[in-house]
Amino acid sequence: MNLDIMLPFYGRFDHLVEAVESVRAQTDPNWRLVIIDDQYPDPAPGEWAAARAAEDPRIEYRRNEKNLRISGNFNESIRLMESEHAIIMGCDDVLLPGYVAHVRALTQAYPDVSIIQPGVSIIDGEGEPSSPLADRIKYRLRPAGTGTRVAAGEELVTGLLRGNWLYFPSLVWRVEELKKRSFRTDYEVVEDLVMVLEIIEDGGTLLIDEDPVVFHYRRHATSVSSKRGPDGKKFIEERELFHDAAERARALGWHKARRTAQIRFTSRANALTELPSAIRVGSGDAIRSLLRHALGS
Numbered sequence: 001m002n003l004d005i006m007l008p009f010y011g012r013f014d015h016l017v018e019a020v021e022s023v024r025a026q027t028d029p030n031w032r033l034v035i036i037d038d039q040y041p042d043p044a045p046g047e048w049a050a051a052r053a054a055e056d057p058r059i060e061y062r063r064n065e066k067n068l069r070i071s072g073n074f075n076e077s078i079r080l081m082e083s084e085h086a087i088i089m090g091c092d093d094v095l096l097p098g099y100v101a102h103v104r105a106l107t108q109a110y111p112d113v114s115i116i117q118p119g120v121s122i123i124d125g126e127g128e129p130s131s132p133l134a135d136r137i138k139y140r141l142r143p144a145g146t147g148t149r150v151a152a153g154e155e156l157v158t159g160l161l162r163g164n165w166l167y168f169p170s171l172v173w174r175v176e177e178l179k180k181r182s183f184r185t186d187y188e189v190v191e192d193l194v195m196v197l198e199i200i201e202d203g204g205t206l207l208i209d210e211d212p213v214v215f216h217y218r219r220h221a222t223s224v225s226s227k228r229g230p231d232g233k234k235f236i237e238e239r240e241l242f243h244d245a246a247e248r249a250r251a252l253g254w255h256k257a258r259r260t261a262q263i264r265f266t267s268r269a270n271a272l273t274e275l276p277s278a279i280r281v282g283s284g285d286a287i288r289s290l291l292r293h294a295l296g297s
């Protein structure tokens with residue numbers, strides 16, 4: 001069975017080229033790549049992608065009739081999935097050559113797992129190795145243990161509410177789990193975590209496999225999450241996410257998860273780190289939003 005690689009696109013042309021070519025360089029040929037152009041205004045990337053699709057029957061290029069925005073294009077990705085397992089790859093990220101071979105082996109060894117987190121390393125906007133503060137914190141937040149292991153239930157949800165240590169574009173999803181749901185289109189930053197929490201709260205499982213590293217996650221200043229931090233909008237979404245998560249945890253009787261969602265310590269600390277940027281640009285609204293989040297009001 002092929003691995004579906006869904007590639008929603010709205011971004012830099014050079015990053016798209018690198019992402020697509022990293023798929024074409026896979027050692028395991030059992031993949032299907034679907035590039036979903038969300039009405040990017042420059043036609044050049046789409047023309048290039050269409051040419052690649054004409055050369056390789058495993059590649060499809062589609063252009064949305066209207067701009068669906070991030071979460072809407074994720075939902076379009078779900079609609080177009082055909083295989084048992086799929087990833088929703090970032091259009092600025094890079095697969096290492098052994099990604100498909102490795103994750104396909106994991107899906108065969110653990111066929112009932114809902115989500116797989118493979119090994120990830122960080123690169124910057126120019127493709128150089130990077131280790132920013134956010135990713136050093138993510139590393140510390142990961143569950144203790146070594147080797148390939150399965151996590152589930154309240155312990156996993158509590159850890160993710162303490163701090164989201166997952167790398168969404170690298171995740172392998174069991175497609176039937178996604179087909180039951182949809183990404184929330186009123187969110188632009190936290191929709192991925194909402195999806196993961198829903199699956200785990202519904203009895204799903206997560207496979208953690210940190211070695212070998214098979215995915216390069218690109219962290220750069222023009223990403224949506226980077227832009228939405230200093231302006232405070234990311235944290236407005238996070239407050240709603242934590243409120244809803246606390247209510248669901250209460251209904252499940254998950255007291256530790258509920259308390260973690262209510263405290264949201266890491267998220268509040270993150271808001272404080274964004275304050276200097278908001279102050280530099282002189283945005284009173286952003287400053288007030290960040291302080292409100294950090295102070296827990």
